[in-house]
Amino acid sequence: MSRRLTWTLLALTSVLLVLAVVPLAVLMTARERVAFRDDQRAATRVIAAAAEEHLSDRKPATGMRQELDAAARAGDCAAVYDASARLVASTPCTAAQGEDSQEVVADVLAGHEPEPPESEGRLLTAEPAGEVRQPAGAVVLARSAAPLDGRVAAIWGWSAAIAAAGLVASVLLSVRLARWVSRPLSALDASARKLGEGTLDERADVGGGPPEVRRLAATFNTMAARTEALVHGHRAVLADVSHQLRTPLAALRLRLDVLSTGAEGDTAAELDAAQEEIARLSRLVDGLLAVARAEQATPRPAAVRVDDVVTERVAAWSPVAEERGVRLTASEGPALTASLGSGHLEQILDNLIANALDAVPDEGNVTVDCRLVGDAARVCVRDDGPGMPAEAKAVAFRRFGNPAARGTGLGLAIVHRLVTVNGGGARLEDTPGGGLTVVLDLPLWAGEP
Known part of the structure; x- marks a missing residue:
C-alpha cells in the first residue's frame, strides 16, 4: 500500500x-x-x-x-x-x-x-x-x-530546476504521507493476525495515523476485548460444565458399582444396563465438551511432521485393531510438514481411526496414508466397512448428523472443526470396492515446497 x-x-x-x-x-x-x-x-x-x-x-x-x-x-x-x-x-x-x-x-x-x-x-x-x-x-x-x-536556455534550465525541486519535494512528501497512512494500517494488520492466531490480549495502537485509521484501531480494540471476554466466558462455562457433570456421573457410577456387588438375577442385569447407560452418558458429555473446545479453538500454527504423526498414531492404535481382528496399516509417504495447532493432528487421527475400527467388521482393513497434492498435505483414512449413504455423508460433519453412528456421533464434527480452523478441508468419499474414505487437505508449513 x-x-x-x-x-x-x-x-x-x-x-x-x-x-x-x-x-x-x-x-x-x-x-x-x-x-x-x-x-x-x-x-x-x-x-x-x-x-x-x-x-x-x-x-x-x-x-x-x-x-x-x-x-x-x-x-x-x-x-x-x-x-x-x-x-x-x-x-x-x-x-x-x-x-x-x-x-x-x-x-x-x-x-x-x-x-x-x-x-x-x-x-x-x-x-x-x-x-x-x-x-x-x-x-x-x-x-x-x-x-x-x-536567455531561452536559461528559461528552460530554470524551469527544469523548478520542476526537479518540486518533484524532490513531492517524493519526500509522498513517502512521509504514505508512511503516515500505511504504518498504522500495517500495525493494525499485525494485531489482527495475532488475534486470529489466538493472542486474545493483543491490542492495536490508536495513537498514530489519520483519524479514520485511529477510529478503526479503537473499534478493533473494542472488538478484541469483547472477543476475549466471550472466549474466556466460554472456557469458564466449559470448565464448570465439565466439573458439574463429571463429578455426579462418577459418584453415580460408584454407587451403582456398590449396589451391583452381590446382586443377582434381574437386579444384576438392570444394574449392568444402568452402568452401560452411565458410561454412554459419560462418553457423550466428553464428546460434547470436545466439540465445544474445538469450536472455540484459536490455534497457533506450528510445524507438524504429518508422516511421523501418522506412523505414531497407527502404532498406538494397532493393539486395539489386533484385539478386534482388524488390519490397521500406514502407507509409506513423503516427508511433509503441515501448519497445524499443537496436538490437533493427533486428535483428528484418533477420532478417524476410532470411527473406522468401529465401522469395519472382523478381518477388515483400515489404511492411513499421506501425500503431497498441489499446495496441501493430503491425509486419507480408508476402510472397507459398510460405507455411508449419500444422505448421511451430506450431514456427517454436523453434531449428531449420522443417527446410525455406533458412537456418540460427534467424532466427525470434531474432526471437521479442527481441520477447518487450521485452514484445511475435509470431505467423505466412497472407498473403491466398498467402504468409506475420509480425505483431509492440510495447509503446508511455510517453506515446504
Missing part, C-alpha cells in the same frame, strides 16, 4: 508539474523572442530614420554614419540601400549584404512587409527609409541570435 500510494502521488505531481511548467516555459520563450525581435526592429528604425534624411532630404551622411557606427559597436551588422537596391553604406561586417538581404530589400522597396529569415545564427530585420509605399531606400540589420538562445 505504501508503494502504491507513493507512486500514485508522484505520478499526479509529475503530471501537474508538466502541465504547469512546460506551458509557462513556452510562453516565456515566446515573449523573449518577441522582445528580442522588437528591440532589433527598433534599432533598425533608428538607422532608417537617419538614412531617410540622407537619401530623401540630401543631408550629409554624418548622422547615418554615426548610427551605423553605434550598431557596429553593439555587435550588429547593418547596411543601407537606396531606392534602386544599391548599397549606400554599411558596417564593417558584411552579414547584412548576402542573398537573403537582397531578397528582403527587394520586398521592402516593393512596399511589402517581409518576414526576415534567420541566416547563419543571425536574425535579419528590414525597414524602409521613408514612406512604406514609396521608400527612398531600405535598411537591413543582422543581429546574432546567441543572446536570445542563451
